[in-house]
Amino acid sequence: MQPHVLLINTYYPQFLESLYGKRSDLADKPFDVQHQYISEQAFGAGDAYARGLRSAGCRVQEIICNADIMQRQWAREHDVRFSSSNVHDMRRQIVAAQVNHDRPEVLFVFEWCPLGDAFIADMRQAVSLTAGQIASPIPSNRTFKSYDIMFSSWPPIVEFFRREGIQSEYGMLAFDERVLHGITKQSPTYDVTFVGGFAPSHPDRIGWLEALHQHVDVDVFGYGVDATADDSSIRTHHHGEVWGWDMYEVLQRSRITLNRHAHNDVRGQVSHEFANNMRLYEATGVGTCLLTEKRSNLATMFKPDVEVATYTSSQECLEKIRYYLDHPAQRENLAKAGQARTLRDHTYTLRMSELTDQLANHLDQAGRGRRVSVPNIASKQSW
Helix, strand or coil: CCCEEEEEECCCHHHHHHHHHHCCCHHHCCHHHHHHHHHCCCCCCCCHHHHHHHHCCCEEEEEECCCHHHHHHHHHHCCCECCCCCHHHHHHHHHHHHHHHHCCCEEEEECCCCCCHHHHHHHHHHCCEEEEECCCCCCCCCCCCCCCEEEECCHHHHHHHHHCCCEEEECCCCECCCHHHHCCCCCCCEEEEEECCCCCCCCCHHHHHHHHHCCCCCEEECCCHHHCCCCCHHHHCECCCCCHHHHHHHHHCEEEEECCCCCEEECCEEECCCCCCCHHHHHHHCCCEEEEECCCCHHHCCCECCCEEEECCHHHHHHHHHHHHHCHHHHHHHHHHHHHHHHHHCEHHHHHHHHHHHHHHHHHHHCCCCCCCCCCCCECCCC
16 A cells, blocks of 8 residues: 655745745635645746646645645635744644644655754654755755655765664755746747856856856856855846746756756755756756756766767856857757656656665564654643
Protein backbone atom coordinates (compact mmCIF):
# COMPACT_ATOMS: atom_id res chain seq x y z
CA MET A 1 0.00 0.00 0.00
CA GLN A 2 1.38 3.40 -0.98
CA PRO A 3 1.81 6.10 1.69
CA HIS A 4 -0.76 8.67 2.75
CA VAL A 5 1.16 11.97 2.56
CA LEU A 6 0.55 15.50 3.81
CA LEU A 7 2.77 18.05 2.06
CA ILE A 8 3.61 21.27 3.93
CA ASN A 9 4.86 23.96 1.57
CA THR A 10 6.03 27.56 1.97
CA TYR A 11 5.73 30.09 -0.85
CA TYR A 12 7.62 33.33 -1.37
CA PRO A 13 5.68 36.09 0.45
CA GLN A 14 6.20 38.40 -2.55
CA PHE A 15 4.34 35.95 -4.77
CA LEU A 16 1.43 35.56 -2.35
CA GLU A 17 1.12 39.32 -1.88
CA SER A 18 1.14 39.85 -5.64
CA LEU A 19 -1.43 37.12 -6.20
CA TYR A 20 -3.96 38.39 -3.67
CA GLY A 21 -3.30 41.97 -4.79
CA LYS A 22 -4.35 41.07 -8.33
CA ARG A 23 -7.38 39.04 -7.21
CA SER A 24 -9.11 41.17 -4.58
CA ASP A 25 -12.06 38.76 -4.46
CA LEU A 26 -9.92 35.69 -3.78
CA ALA A 27 -9.73 36.21 -0.01
CA ASP A 28 -13.50 35.73 0.30
CA LYS A 29 -13.55 32.40 -1.54
CA PRO A 30 -13.73 28.99 0.17
CA PHE A 31 -10.47 27.30 1.06
CA ASP A 32 -10.67 24.77 -1.76
CA VAL A 33 -11.20 27.52 -4.34
CA GLN A 34 -8.25 29.53 -3.06
CA HIS A 35 -6.04 26.45 -2.92
CA GLN A 36 -6.91 25.39 -6.45
CA TYR A 37 -6.31 28.90 -7.78
CA ILE A 38 -2.90 29.20 -6.13
CA SER A 39 -1.91 25.73 -7.33
CA GLU A 40 -2.81 26.70 -10.91
CA GLN A 41 -0.34 29.63 -10.94
CA ALA A 42 2.68 27.37 -11.64
CA PHE A 43 4.75 28.92 -8.85
CA GLY A 44 7.79 26.82 -8.03
CA ALA A 45 6.76 23.19 -8.32
CA GLY A 46 3.09 24.16 -8.03
CA ASP A 47 1.07 21.05 -7.27
CA ALA A 48 3.45 18.78 -9.21
CA TYR A 49 4.45 16.88 -6.07
CA ALA A 50 0.85 16.21 -5.11
CA ARG A 51 -0.13 15.23 -8.65
CA GLY A 52 2.92 12.99 -9.12
CA LEU A 53 2.48 11.24 -5.80
CA ARG A 54 -1.19 10.62 -6.56
CA SER A 55 -0.23 9.17 -9.93
CA ALA A 56 2.07 6.80 -8.07
CA GLY A 57 -0.82 5.62 -5.90
CA CYS A 58 -0.47 7.85 -2.84
CA ARG A 59 -3.26 9.66 -1.06
CA VAL A 60 -2.08 13.28 -0.83
CA GLN A 61 -3.11 16.62 0.64
CA GLU A 62 -1.08 19.82 0.47
CA ILE A 63 -0.78 22.85 2.77
CA ILE A 64 0.83 26.20 1.99
CA CYS A 65 1.50 27.12 5.59
CA ASN A 66 2.30 30.80 5.06
CA ALA A 67 -0.65 31.49 2.75
CA ASP A 68 -2.29 33.08 5.77
CA ILE A 69 -5.49 34.30 4.11
CA MET A 70 -6.19 30.83 2.73
CA GLN A 71 -5.14 29.02 5.89
CA ARG A 72 -7.37 31.16 8.09
CA GLN A 73 -10.25 30.38 5.77
CA TRP A 74 -9.63 26.68 6.43
CA ALA A 75 -9.63 27.44 10.15
CA ARG A 76 -13.02 29.19 9.88
CA GLU A 77 -14.46 26.32 7.89
CA HIS A 78 -13.27 23.83 10.53
CA ASP A 79 -14.06 25.91 13.62
CA VAL A 80 -10.45 26.22 14.79
CA ARG A 81 -10.15 28.45 17.88
CA PHE A 82 -6.94 30.36 18.42
CA SER A 83 -5.13 30.93 21.70
CA SER A 84 -2.89 33.65 20.26
CA SER A 85 -3.07 36.37 17.65
CA ASN A 86 0.64 35.96 16.86
CA VAL A 87 0.92 35.02 13.20
CA HIS A 88 3.43 32.22 13.80
CA ASP A 89 1.35 30.71 16.61
CA MET A 90 -1.74 30.83 14.43
CA ARG A 91 0.10 29.13 11.57
CA ARG A 92 1.19 26.32 13.87
CA GLN A 93 -2.28 25.88 15.32
CA ILE A 94 -3.89 25.68 11.89
CA VAL A 95 -1.35 23.17 10.58
CA ALA A 96 -1.72 21.07 13.74
CA ALA A 97 -5.47 21.03 13.17
CA GLN A 98 -4.91 20.00 9.56
CA VAL A 99 -2.63 17.14 10.63
CA ASN A 100 -5.28 15.99 13.10
CA HIS A 101 -7.95 16.27 10.45
CA ASP A 102 -6.04 14.47 7.70
CA ARG A 103 -4.23 11.81 9.78
CA PRO A 104 -1.39 11.21 7.30
CA GLU A 105 1.25 8.53 7.58
CA VAL A 106 3.95 10.82 6.18
CA LEU A 107 4.46 14.48 6.95
CA PHE A 108 6.60 15.91 4.13
CA VAL A 109 7.85 19.44 4.80
CA PHE A 110 9.49 21.71 2.27
CA GLU A 111 12.03 23.72 4.22
CA TRP A 112 12.55 26.81 4.63
CA CYS A 113 9.40 26.30 6.64
CA PRO A 114 8.53 28.85 9.36
CA LEU A 115 7.00 26.25 11.72
CA GLY A 116 10.28 25.26 13.41
CA ASP A 117 11.94 22.24 15.04
CA ALA A 118 9.74 22.11 18.13
CA PHE A 119 6.60 22.04 16.04
CA ILE A 120 7.92 19.20 13.86
CA ALA A 121 8.78 17.31 17.05
CA ASP A 122 5.17 17.69 18.22
CA MET A 123 3.79 16.57 14.86
CA ARG A 124 6.13 13.58 14.83
CA GLN A 125 3.89 11.96 17.45
CA ALA A 126 0.96 11.94 15.02
CA VAL A 127 2.58 10.39 11.93
CA SER A 128 4.64 7.36 11.07
CA LEU A 129 7.33 9.25 9.17
CA THR A 130 8.55 12.83 9.14
CA ALA A 131 10.38 13.83 5.96
CA GLY A 132 11.88 17.17 4.99
CA GLN A 133 13.39 18.67 1.88
CA ILE A 134 15.90 21.51 1.68
CA ALA A 135 18.39 22.76 -0.90
CA SER A 136 19.03 26.26 0.44
CA PRO A 137 21.44 27.55 3.12
CA ILE A 138 20.82 25.71 6.40
CA PRO A 139 19.61 28.10 9.13
CA SER A 140 21.96 28.25 12.10
CA ASN A 141 19.08 28.02 14.60
CA ARG A 142 17.66 24.75 13.24
CA THR A 143 18.64 21.17 14.11
CA PHE A 144 16.20 19.14 11.93
CA LYS A 145 16.56 16.39 14.54
CA SER A 146 12.85 15.60 14.51
CA TYR A 147 12.94 14.44 10.92
CA ASP A 148 13.24 10.74 10.19
CA ILE A 149 14.69 11.52 6.79
CA MET A 150 15.83 14.59 4.86
CA PHE A 151 15.93 14.93 1.08
CA SER A 152 18.09 17.40 -0.84
CA SER A 153 19.16 18.13 -4.39
CA TRP A 154 22.37 19.70 -3.03
CA PRO A 155 24.98 16.96 -2.37
CA PRO A 156 26.80 18.78 0.50
CA ILE A 157 23.50 19.03 2.40
CA VAL A 158 22.95 15.28 2.06
CA GLU A 159 26.42 14.65 3.45
CA PHE A 160 25.89 17.16 6.26
CA PHE A 161 22.73 15.45 7.49
CA ARG A 162 24.36 12.05 7.33
CA ARG A 163 27.24 13.33 9.47
CA GLU A 164 24.62 14.60 11.93
CA GLY A 165 23.12 11.13 12.17
CA ILE A 166 19.99 12.01 10.18
CA GLN A 167 19.02 9.75 7.30
CA SER A 168 19.33 11.67 4.06
CA GLU A 169 18.75 10.98 0.38
CA TYR A 170 19.75 12.82 -2.79
CA GLY A 171 16.80 13.82 -4.96
CA MET A 172 17.05 15.93 -8.10
CA LEU A 173 14.73 18.78 -9.03
CA ALA A 174 12.46 18.54 -12.07
CA PHE A 175 10.08 20.11 -14.58
CA ASP A 176 6.30 19.93 -14.62
CA GLU A 177 5.52 18.89 -18.19
CA ARG A 178 1.96 20.25 -17.84
CA VAL A 179 3.48 23.74 -18.19
CA LEU A 180 3.73 23.11 -21.93
CA HIS A 181 -0.06 22.85 -22.11
CA GLY A 182 -0.48 26.18 -20.31
CA ILE A 183 1.76 28.44 -22.37
CA THR A 184 1.41 29.53 -25.98
CA LYS A 185 4.46 29.15 -28.18
CA GLN A 186 5.58 32.63 -29.24
CA SER A 187 8.44 34.03 -31.27
CA PRO A 188 11.30 35.35 -29.11
CA THR A 189 11.11 39.00 -28.11
CA TYR A 190 14.22 39.05 -25.91
CA ASP A 191 17.72 38.25 -27.07
CA VAL A 192 19.13 37.47 -23.64
CA THR A 193 17.40 37.29 -20.25
CA PHE A 194 18.28 36.59 -16.67
CA VAL A 195 15.40 35.50 -14.44
CA GLY A 196 16.32 35.22 -10.78
CA GLY A 197 16.97 37.04 -7.55
CA PHE A 198 19.65 38.90 -5.66
CA ALA A 199 20.04 37.51 -2.17
CA PRO A 200 22.95 36.84 0.23
CA SER A 201 23.31 33.35 -1.27
CA HIS A 202 23.97 34.96 -4.68
CA PRO A 203 27.07 37.04 -3.88
CA ASP A 204 28.50 37.20 -7.40
CA ARG A 205 25.38 37.70 -9.52
CA ILE A 206 25.43 41.49 -9.42
CA GLY A 207 29.05 41.91 -10.51
CA TRP A 208 28.65 39.22 -13.19
CA LEU A 209 25.58 40.87 -14.74
CA GLU A 210 27.09 44.33 -14.55
CA ALA A 211 30.18 43.04 -16.37
CA LEU A 212 28.00 41.54 -19.10
CA HIS A 213 26.01 44.77 -19.44
CA GLN A 214 29.14 46.58 -20.52
CA HIS A 215 29.05 44.58 -23.76
CA VAL A 216 25.55 43.13 -24.28
CA ASP A 217 21.97 43.86 -23.25
CA VAL A 218 20.61 41.35 -20.75
CA ASP A 219 16.99 41.89 -19.73
CA VAL A 220 16.64 41.19 -16.00
CA PHE A 221 13.55 39.90 -14.20
CA GLY A 222 13.33 39.05 -10.52
CA TYR A 223 13.41 40.09 -6.90
CA GLY A 224 16.03 41.81 -4.76
CA VAL A 225 16.98 44.62 -7.13
CA ASP A 226 17.22 46.91 -4.10
CA ALA A 227 20.45 45.08 -3.28
CA THR A 228 22.09 46.76 -6.30
CA ALA A 229 23.63 50.22 -6.32
CA ASP A 230 21.48 53.15 -7.37
CA ASP A 231 23.53 53.55 -10.56
CA SER A 232 23.76 49.82 -11.33
CA SER A 233 23.11 48.80 -14.93
CA ILE A 234 20.86 46.09 -13.53
CA ARG A 235 18.29 48.70 -12.54
CA THR A 236 18.13 50.10 -16.06
CA HIS A 237 17.62 46.60 -17.48
CA HIS A 238 15.21 45.43 -14.78
CA HIS A 239 11.60 44.67 -15.72
CA GLY A 240 10.21 43.71 -12.32
CA GLU A 241 9.42 40.41 -10.67
CA VAL A 242 7.87 37.52 -12.59
CA TRP A 243 6.30 34.45 -11.02
CA GLY A 244 4.64 31.31 -12.31
CA TRP A 245 3.16 31.64 -15.78
CA ASP A 246 4.69 35.10 -16.28
CA MET A 247 8.12 33.62 -15.58
CA TYR A 248 7.62 30.77 -18.02
CA GLU A 249 6.47 33.23 -20.67
CA VAL A 250 9.65 35.30 -20.28
CA LEU A 251 11.80 32.17 -20.51
CA GLN A 252 9.92 30.91 -23.57
CA ARG A 253 10.25 34.28 -25.31
CA SER A 254 14.04 34.41 -24.80
CA ARG A 255 16.53 33.43 -27.45
CA ILE A 256 19.01 32.75 -24.65
CA THR A 257 18.42 32.74 -20.91
CA LEU A 258 21.25 32.81 -18.39
CA ASN A 259 21.70 30.85 -15.21
CA ARG A 260 23.90 31.48 -12.18
CA HIS A 261 23.95 29.15 -9.18
CA ALA A 262 23.73 30.00 -5.51
CA HIS A 263 26.49 29.70 -2.93
CA ASN A 264 24.94 27.55 -0.24
CA ASP A 265 26.21 27.85 3.32
CA VAL A 266 26.15 24.46 5.00
CA ARG A 267 27.00 25.45 8.57
CA GLY A 268 29.98 27.59 7.71
CA GLN A 269 31.08 25.61 4.66
CA VAL A 270 30.09 27.62 1.59
CA SER A 271 29.72 25.45 -1.48
CA HIS A 272 29.19 26.54 -5.07
CA GLU A 273 30.69 23.76 -7.17
CA PHE A 274 27.41 22.00 -7.93
CA ALA A 275 24.73 22.69 -10.53
CA ASN A 276 21.41 22.79 -8.72
CA ASN A 277 18.45 25.07 -9.25
CA MET A 278 15.00 25.09 -10.82
CA ARG A 279 16.09 27.23 -13.76
CA LEU A 280 17.98 24.30 -15.26
CA TYR A 281 14.71 22.46 -15.78
CA GLU A 282 12.32 25.38 -16.25
CA ALA A 283 14.30 26.92 -19.12
CA THR A 284 15.07 23.67 -20.92
CA GLY A 285 11.56 22.42 -20.28
CA VAL A 286 9.96 25.25 -22.26
CA GLY A 287 12.51 24.84 -25.06
CA THR A 288 14.80 27.81 -24.45
CA CYS A 289 18.54 27.85 -25.03
CA LEU A 290 20.05 27.80 -21.53
CA LEU A 291 23.53 29.19 -20.86
CA THR A 292 24.61 28.03 -17.42
CA GLU A 293 27.75 27.70 -15.34
CA LYS A 294 29.76 24.55 -15.93
CA ARG A 295 29.71 22.65 -12.64
CA SER A 296 31.17 19.31 -11.53
CA ASN A 297 27.86 17.44 -11.56
CA LEU A 298 26.21 19.11 -14.56
CA ALA A 299 26.98 16.18 -16.87
CA THR A 300 24.77 13.94 -14.70
CA MET A 301 21.82 16.13 -15.72
CA PHE A 302 22.62 17.44 -19.21
CA LYS A 303 25.31 17.00 -21.83
CA PRO A 304 27.37 20.20 -21.58
CA ASP A 305 27.35 22.26 -24.78
CA VAL A 306 25.04 19.72 -26.42
CA GLU A 307 21.86 20.04 -24.34
CA VAL A 308 22.77 23.20 -22.42
CA ALA A 309 25.45 25.79 -23.20
CA THR A 310 28.06 26.34 -20.50
CA TYR A 311 30.56 28.93 -19.30
CA THR A 312 33.29 29.06 -16.66
CA SER A 313 33.94 32.82 -16.60
CA SER A 314 32.20 36.08 -17.42
CA GLN A 315 34.34 36.39 -20.54
CA GLU A 316 33.35 32.94 -21.76
CA CYS A 317 29.73 33.71 -20.93
CA LEU A 318 29.91 36.80 -23.14
CA GLU A 319 31.58 34.83 -25.95
CA LYS A 320 28.88 32.14 -25.82
CA ILE A 321 26.12 34.78 -25.86
CA ARG A 322 27.59 36.33 -28.98
CA TYR A 323 28.12 32.97 -30.64
CA TYR A 324 24.59 31.66 -30.10
CA LEU A 325 22.99 34.96 -31.07
CA ASP A 326 24.97 34.87 -34.32
CA HIS A 327 24.25 31.16 -34.98
CA PRO A 328 20.48 30.64 -34.67
CA ALA A 329 20.52 27.10 -36.10
CA GLN A 330 23.02 25.89 -33.49
CA ARG A 331 21.05 27.71 -30.79
CA GLU A 332 17.81 26.03 -31.82
CA ASN A 333 19.46 22.60 -31.99
CA LEU A 334 20.82 23.02 -28.48
CA ALA A 335 17.45 24.23 -27.15
CA LYS A 336 15.62 21.28 -28.72
CA ALA A 337 18.15 18.82 -27.33
CA GLY A 338 17.85 20.33 -23.85
CA GLN A 339 14.08 20.16 -23.93
CA ALA A 340 14.11 16.55 -25.14
CA ARG A 341 16.44 15.58 -22.28
CA THR A 342 14.29 17.30 -19.68
CA LEU A 343 11.06 15.74 -20.94
CA ARG A 344 12.72 12.32 -21.03
CA ASP A 345 14.64 12.30 -17.75
CA HIS A 346 13.68 15.27 -15.57
CA THR A 347 9.92 15.39 -15.04
CA TYR A 348 8.04 15.37 -11.76
CA THR A 349 6.16 12.29 -12.93
CA LEU A 350 9.45 10.38 -12.84
CA ARG A 351 10.73 12.03 -9.68
CA MET A 352 7.54 11.37 -7.71
CA SER A 353 7.54 7.71 -8.67
CA GLU A 354 11.04 7.50 -7.21
CA LEU A 355 10.02 9.46 -4.11
CA THR A 356 7.01 7.23 -3.52
CA ASP A 357 9.25 4.16 -3.46
CA GLN A 358 11.67 5.86 -1.07
CA LEU A 359 8.92 6.91 1.32
CA ALA A 360 7.34 3.45 1.25
CA ASN A 361 10.70 1.83 1.98
CA HIS A 362 11.39 4.13 4.90
CA LEU A 363 7.87 3.60 6.22
CA ASP A 364 8.42 -0.15 6.15
CA GLN A 365 11.68 0.31 8.04
CA ALA A 366 9.91 2.50 10.62
CA GLY A 367 7.20 -0.12 11.03
CA ARG A 368 4.40 2.38 10.32
CA GLY A 369 4.30 3.14 14.03
CA ARG A 370 3.53 6.18 16.24
CA ARG A 371 0.39 8.00 14.99
CA VAL A 372 -1.24 9.25 18.17
CA SER A 373 -3.17 12.50 18.39
CA VAL A 374 -1.11 15.66 18.12
CA PRO A 375 -0.83 17.88 21.18
CA ASN A 376 -3.95 19.96 21.67
CA ILE A 377 -2.43 23.21 20.42
CA ALA A 378 -5.03 23.89 17.72
CA SER A 379 -8.11 24.32 19.88
CA LYS A 380 -7.04 26.47 22.80
CA GLN A 381 -9.70 29.00 23.65
CA SER A 382 -10.62 31.45 20.89
CA TRP A 383 -9.26 34.30 18.75
